[in-house]
Amino acid sequence: xxxxxxxxxxxxxxxxxxxxxxxxxxxxxxxxxxxxxxxxxxxxxxxxxxxxxxxxxxxxxxxxxxxxxxxxxxxxxxxxxxxxxxxxxxxxxxxxxxxxxxxxxxxxxxxxxxxxxxxxxxxxxxxxxxxxxxxxxxxxxxxxxxxxxxxxxxxxxxxxxxxxxxxxxxxxxxxxxxxxxxxxxxxxxxxxxxxxxxxxxxxxxxxxxxxxxxxxxxxxxxxxxxxxxxxxxxxxxxxxxxxxxxxxxxxxxxxxxxxxxxxxxxxxxxxxxxxxxxxxxxxxxxxxxxxxxxxxxxxxxxxxxxxxxxxxxxxxxxxxxxxxxxxxxxxxxxxxxxxxx
Numbered sequence: 001x002x003x004x005x006x007x008x009x010x011x012x013x014x015x016x017x018x019x020x021x022x023x024x025x026x027x028x029x030x031x032x033x034x035x036x037x038x039x040x041x042x043x044x045x046x047x048x049x050x051x052x053x054x055x056x057x058x059x060x061x062x063x064x065x066x067x068x069x070x071x072x073x074x075x076x077x078x079x080x081x082x083x084x085x086x087x088x089x090x091x092x093x094x095x096x097x098x099x100x101x102x103x104x105x106x107x108x109x110x111x112x113x114x115x116x117x118x119x120x121x122x123x124x125x126x127x128x129x130x131x132x133x134x135x136x137x138x139x140x141x142x143x144x145x146x147x148x149x150x151x152x153x154x155x156x157x158x159x160x161x162x163x164x165x166x167x168x169x170x171x172x173x174x175x176x177x178x179x180x181x182x183x184x185x186x187x188x189x190x191x192x193x194x195x196x197x198x199x200x201x202x203x204x205x206x207x208x209x210x211x212x213x214x215x216x217x218x219x220x221x222x223x224x225x226x227x228x229x230x231x232x233x234x235x236x237x238x239x240x241x242x243x244x245x246x247x248x249x250x251x252x253x254x255x256x257x258x259x260x261x262x263x264x265x266x267x268x269x270x271x272x273x274x275x276x277x278x279x280x281x282x283x284x285x286x287x288x289x290x291x292x293x294x295x296x297x298x299x300x301x302x303x304x305x306x307x308x309x310x311x312x313x314x315x316x317x318x319x320x321x322x323x324x325x326x327x328x329x330x331x332x333x334x335x336x337x338x339x340x341x
Contacts, residue, residue: 001044001045001066001067001325001328001329001330002044002045002047002065002066002067003039003044003045003046003047003065003066003067003068003069004046004047004048004049004058004063004065004067004068004069004093005032005035005036005039005046005047005048005049005068005069006049006050006051006052006054006055006068006069006070006071006072006084006095007027007031007032007050007051007070007071007072008023008025008026008027008051008071008072008073008074008075009026009027009028009029009032009050009051010023010026010027010028011029012026012050012051013026013075021155024152024153024155024227024231025073025151025152025153025155026073027071027289027291028291030291030292031071031289031290031291031292031295032048034290034291034292034308035069035071035290035312036048038308038309038311038312038313039069039312039316041309042309042312042313042316042330042332042333043330043331043332043333044316044330047065049063049068051072052072052074052083052084052087055084055087055088056087059087059091064091064093065093066094066325066328067093067094067095067096067316067319067320067323067325068084068088068093068094068095068096069095069096069315069316070084070085070088070095070096070097071097071287071290072084073152073287078104078107078108078150079100079103079104079107080107081103081104081107081287082099082100082101082103082104082107083100085097085098085099085100085103086100094319094320094322094323094325095319096264096265096315096316096319097264097265097266097267097286097287097315097319098262098263098264098265098267098286098287099262099264101262102261102262102263102264102286103286103287105261106261106263106283106284106285106286107150107152108149108150109147109149109150109185109283110126110128110149110183110185112261112283112284113126113281115260115261116257116260116261116281119256119257119260119261121253121256121257121260121281122253122274122278122279122280122281123280123281123282124145124187124188124189124190124272124274124280124282125140125187125188126185126186126187126188127140127185127186128149128183128184128185128186129173129177129183129184129185129186130183131177132170132173132174132177135166135169135170135173138169138186140186140188141188142163142164142165142166142189143162143163143164143189144162144163144169144186144187144188144189145161145162145163145186145187145188145189145190145224146161146163146169146172146173146176146184146185146186146187147161147176147184147185148176148180148182148183148184148185149182149183149184149185150182151180151182152285153227153230153231153289154224154225154226154227154229154230155180155227156176156179156180156227157224157225157226157227158221158224158226158227158228159221159222159223159224159226160172161224161226162189162223162224163186163189169186173186190272190273190274190280190282191274191275192272192273192274192275192277192279193213193242193246193272193273193277193279194213194214194225194270194271194272194273195211195212195213195214195242195247195250195254195270195271195272195273195279196211196212196214196268196269196270196271196296196300197210197211197250197251197254197255197268197269197270197271198210198211198212198266198267198268198288198296198297198300198301199254199255199258199263199266199267199268199269200265200266200311200314200315200318201265201266201314201318202263202264202265202318202321202322203259203262204259205318205321206255206258206259206263207255208251208254208255209300209301209304209306209311209314210241210300210301210303210304210306211241211242211247211250211251211254211300212239212240212241212296212299212300212303213239213240213241213242213247214237214239215237215238215239215240216229216236216237216238217235217236217237217238219235219236220236220237221236225237225270233294234293234294239296239299239300239303241303241304246273246277246279249278249279250271250273250279253269253271253279253280253281254269254271257269257281257284258284261284261286263284263286264286264318264319264322265315265318265319265322266288266297266311266314266315266318267284267285267286267287267288267297268284268285268288268296268297268300269281269283269284269285270282270283270284270285290312292308297311298311310336313332313333313335313336314336314337316329316333316336317329317333317334317336317337318337320333320337321337
């Protein structure tokens with residue numbers, strides 16, 4: 001089977017003059033090489049396409065693939081993660097991971113929280129600040145947590161994101177509104193444990209492959225899983241494997257979110273516990289990072305004894321199964337579809 005690879009490479013955009021913050025969500029050559037290598041070892045024939053602009057040129061020239069393994073984050077707009085899947089839909093080319101609707105919804109963190117709340121799943125009280133005048137309508141008790149409403153990789157999140165006064169709320173909202181040119185999500189701060197749950201599969205076949213508790217080391221920015229802490233996770237963060245009632249509830253909540261929102265193939269759900277030790281939904285990442293040693297989902301799988309190639313095999317098995325193409329897959333991928341997940 002011919003598998004195209006679509007991705008946003010940091011160096012491609014750095015060459016266009018974008019700064020490190022603007023390209024924080026994009027990938028390194030190591031990630032692309034790891035995915036391509038895993039697909040090759042699984043028995044697929046791979047073709048590097050690149051970003052959406054390269055994809056447009058390839059499609060216009062008549063190129064086609066049996067499936068596209070897509071990890072494009074996109075550059076502009078609230079639908080940026082949905083742009084490549086939507087384009088591939090128009091050409092009737094299958095691709096991995098969630099559909100354009102889910103990718104747009106989950107990038108809009110406030111809309112995603114409204115959908116999750118409607119499912120009856122706990123999520124902290126929140127308010128969307130679109131300009132500074134909106135702060136007058138924020139009536140939640142402090143402390144609060146503040147972040148841009150449509151960024152990933154904890155962009156815009158620092159130790160200052162935990163707000164304890166109205167003056168601090170005004171100041172940080174003003175800074176984020178100017179820096180990111182987008183609304184700011186203000187949430188009730190949850191003081192408990194922080195979890196991220198790795199999920200592989202679709203609908204009722206979705207299973208949690210593992211859960212990691214995010215434990216900040218002494219030298220880390222305290223109180224939050226910030227951009228700095230994520231970027232330097234090898235030095236600043238410990239990922240433990242919890243096994244208690246609270247973490248089990250986090251897994252069950254994450255699966256309810258994944259299935260309720262209609263996410264596909266693989267990703268992560270982030271949760272944090274409230275004062276009573278009840279994990280609440282923070283956000284879902286249906287297009288999770290796949291660096292073998294730096295991204296949370298592969299880190300979780302490694303801790304659970306799931307090799308990187310096996311993770312990629314399970315992703316492909318889920319995607320091919322959705323399109324009715326599993327019978328055409330290499331043996332190792334068909335076998336991955338049979339593993340209880």
